[in-house]
Amino acid sequence: MKIAIETPLEGFRNDIADVVRLFYGEGAAVTAQEAHDATLTHAHALEDGVWTERFAFSSQTNAQETTLRSEAATDSGLEEKRRLKRLIKRCCYQLMKEITGRRPAWGSLTGIRPTRLYYQQMERGSTRAQARAALETLFDLSSEKLELLDEIIDAQAGLVDRPANACDLYVGIPFCTTRCAYCSFSSGEIGDGRLVEPYLHALFHEIDLCAEMARDLRLDIRVGYIGGGTPSSLSTAQLDRLLTHLRSRFGGLQEWTVEAGRPDTLDREKLAMMKSHPVTRISINPQTMNDETLVRIGRMHTAQQTIDCYHLARELGFEDINMDVIAALPGEDYAMFAHTMDVIRDLNPDSLTVHTLAIKRASRLHEQRYEQQEEDAARMVALGRETAHAMGMRAYYLYRQKYMAQNLENVGYARPQRICRYNIDNMEETVSVLALGAGGISKCVMRQEEKILRAPNIANIEQYIARVDEMAARKRAVFAEKAKQLAREGE
Numbered sequence: 001m002k003i004a005i006e007t008p009l010e011g012f013r014n015d016i017a018d019v020v021r022l023f024y025g026e027g028a029a030v031t032a033q034e035a036h037d038a039t040l041t042h043a044h045a046l047e048d049g050v051w052t053e054r055f056a057f058s059s060q061t062n063a064q065e066t067t068l069r070s071e072a073a074t075d076s077g078l079e080e081k082r083r084l085k086r087l088i089k090r091c092c093y094q095l096m097k098e099i100t101g102r103r104p105a106w107g108s109l110t111g112i113r114p115t116r117l118y119y120q121q122m123e124r125g126s127t128r129a130q131a132r133a134a135l136e137t138l139f140d141l142s143s144e145k146l147e148l149l150d151e152i153i154d155a156q157a158g159l160v161d162r163p164a165n166a167c168d169l170y171v172g173i174p175f176c177t178t179r180c181a182y183c184s185f186s187s188g189e190i191g192d193g194r195l196v197e198p199y200l201h202a203l204f205h206e207i208d209l210c211a212e213m214a215r216d217l218r219l220d221i222r223v224g225y226i227g228g229g230t231p232s233s234l235s236t237a238q239l240d241r242l243l244t245h246l247r248s249r250f251g252g253l254q255e256w257t258v259e260a261g262r263p264d265t266l267d268r269e270k271l272a273m274m275k276s277h278p279v280t281r282i283s284i285n286p287q288t289m290n291d292e293t294l295v296r297i298g299r300m301h302t303a304q305q306t307i308d309c310y311h312l313a314r315e316l317g318f319e320d321i322n323m324d325v326i327a328a329l330p331g332e333d334y335a336m337f338a339h340t341m342d343v344i345r346d347l348n349p350d351s352l353t354v355h356t357l358a359i360k361r362a363s364r365l366h367e368q369r370y371e372q373q374e375e376d377a378a379r380m381v382a383l384g385r386e387t388a389h390a391m392g393m394r395a396y397y398l399y400r401q402k403y404m405a406q407n408l409e410n411v412g413y414a415r416p417q418r419i420c421r422y423n424i425d426n427m428e429e430t431v432s433v434l435a436l437g438a439g440g441i442s443k444c445v446m447r448q449e450e451k452i453l454r455a456p457n458i459a460n461i462e463q464y465i466a467r468v469d470e471m472a473a474r475k476r477a478v479f480a481e482k483a484k485q486l487a488r489e490g491e
């Protein structure tokens with residue numbers, strides 16, 4: 001179904017389109033100039049301090065409308081826009097719900113960080129129960145998703161509030177052995193490896209410049225994460241040099257995660273080398289334990305390789321191992337996902353991240369016009385949750401993305417003592433991140449102004465190598481701004 005949206009408030013067109021997509025899927029929201037099967041007309045009025053939103057739907061077989069009113073915001077600017085946006089989306093959502101008779105699990109929520117909304121309610125003085133009730137009323141969240149949010153807020157207790165100069169370190173290695181069919185990252189296939197040494201040379205230079213900056217500006221760096229791409233696609237010697245260099249410039253970190261994503265990039269020698277460094281957590285990602293799916297999604301390893309690699313890592317003394325899986329992968333039904341969960345339950349990792357497949361525009365699946373398999377996705381995600389609980393884990397972070405099957409979510413589960421601080425900091429955006437390497441986005445959290453300054457590194461590997469000094473200078477400018485703010489607060 002194609003629905004033409006007509007609104008007098010152009011600035012809210014995308015928000016209305018987001019709600020339409022919740023019910024009718026990608027590509028459903030169009031403009032009146034495009035071919036369409038139905039029209040959704042929005043009317044907005046402000047009278048005596050009251051906003052009135054009206055949505056009318058008309059197709060050949062159906063005509064319905066809904067109206068919502070609310071006191072207009074007395075303040076202007078951002079808060080006013082936020083409140084009006086919510087009212088418009090809620091009104092549109094109500095009508096779509098009446099027409100389709102469906103209730104999405106996340107209600108009218110289309111944002112990527114639902115926990116932020118929970119925290120916002122509490123920052124305004126609400127109790128947990130009041131915050132929960134407000135989310136239910138404002139967004140029509142299902143009790144199942146409210147329960148999930150509750151579990152995460154509990155797990156994050158005491159971990160979100162960090163010193164103002166706290167900062168995490170992210171290092172990106174943008175190489176993979178092959179490209180997964182669902183990948184939308186800018187990572188390149190490692191190919192003949194000709195870019196690796198020049199890349200590491202530039203990265204070491206950026207590490208030096210940023211270590212100096214962190215010292216000058218007194219950033220308190222305790223948590224590090226090496227991601228990508230697949231960092232373990234570097235040779236043992238290259239990864240050893242990287243870890244040695246990082247250790248010499250950023251010593252004493254309490255938490256160091258290395259994404260060792262693909263089991264075909266790992267062997268005894270590489271794992272033992274990683275263990276000789278203060279790497280506290282690794283991630284070995286099966287995605288699925290079904291070999292035919294692994295071939296279909298372009299991952300050149302088998303389920304058995306993942307299992308062997310996991311046992312090897314345990315044998316070498318890794319005490320904190322995460323595994324990532326994806327629900328609703330191409331060709332997988334519920335039974336296949338259940339098989340993956342059975343194998344993982346036997347392995348018993350320390351944390352489990354359950355993703356829902358998202359078909360992003362830059363992925364091969366999108367190019368191939370792959371149609372999302374929606375039916376079993378919610379059941380698979382629920383089974384992932386059940387499996388994590390059975391292993392003694394609890395949800396501790398969550399994010400949503402566009403183009404996910406059934407608009408579901410990605411959830412990180414962990415045993416209480418195995419929670420990864422970086423994942424919480426990154427998702428909740430309460431701690432600054434100094435991101436090094438191609439495509440890394442540094443975030444500088446300015447608490448007073450309630451804003452985040454961003455300094456993105458260029459994603460193209462060759463451009464990054466050529467312009468690394470510019471990237472480091474960009475970061476210094478942003479973090480210097482924050483240092484000034486902290487100095488003012490301390491005066």
Ligand code: SF4
Nearest residue numbers: 176179180183187229
């Ligand atoms: S391992 Fe990750 S970064 Fe690499 S191709 Fe697959 S999805 Fe992309």
